Amino acid sequence: MWRIWIREIVGAVLILAGLTTAGFCVSFLKDMYIIEGGMLVILTFILVGAGGHLLKVALAVDALLQEKRAK
Secondary structure, X not given: OHHHHHHHHHHHHHHXXXXXXXXXXXXXXXXXXXXXXXXXXXXXXXXXXXHHHHHHHXXXXXXXXXXXXXX
16 A cells, blocks of 8 residues: 555656756756757656656556455
8 A cells, every 4th residue: 555655756856857957957958058958858757757647557456455445
């Protein structure tokens, strides 16, 4: 049960880190730091994608456990 909560918390933290990185990316691109901003765009996609995947897995495990308990 705790593993599900840990996955959800880590997934939410990764998504928040991705959104924070996106904010830094926008500020770099406004100041014309194109290469640094471009690298942060890649990092943003990785963080948000990994966080979304962890949330998806946590919800799938939770649904499986609820189905198993119902039987």
